[in-house]
Amino acid sequence: MMQSHQQYLNPHQSRRREPDTYENLLGDAIERCYAAGVHDLEGIARRLNEDCVPAPGGKPWTPESFAQEVKRLSEIA
Numbered sequence: 001m002m003q004s005h006q007q008y009l010n011p012h013q014s015r016r017r018e019p020d021t022y023e024n025l026l027g028d029a030i031e032r033c034y035a036a037g038v039h040d041l042e043g044i045a046r047r048l049n050e051d052c053v054p055a056p057g058g059k060p061w062t063p064e065s066f067a068q069e070v071k072r073l074s075e076i077a
Contacts, residue, residue: 022054023073029053041066
């Protein structure tokens, strides 16, 4: 009998909870950045600001604040 590898095809298998509205908004914006060929922190921060994606504390996104926010979100996800 061949073993199914379906268990390895779930991209959210380590997720502890569903993302909230903010996390979905940020995730969608990051996906749009990648789709547009933007992969560097400076470019992502610039695009998030251009797209009016809210940053923590209501301040503009910077490469540093983006990196900190992704780290924070990875610890609670």
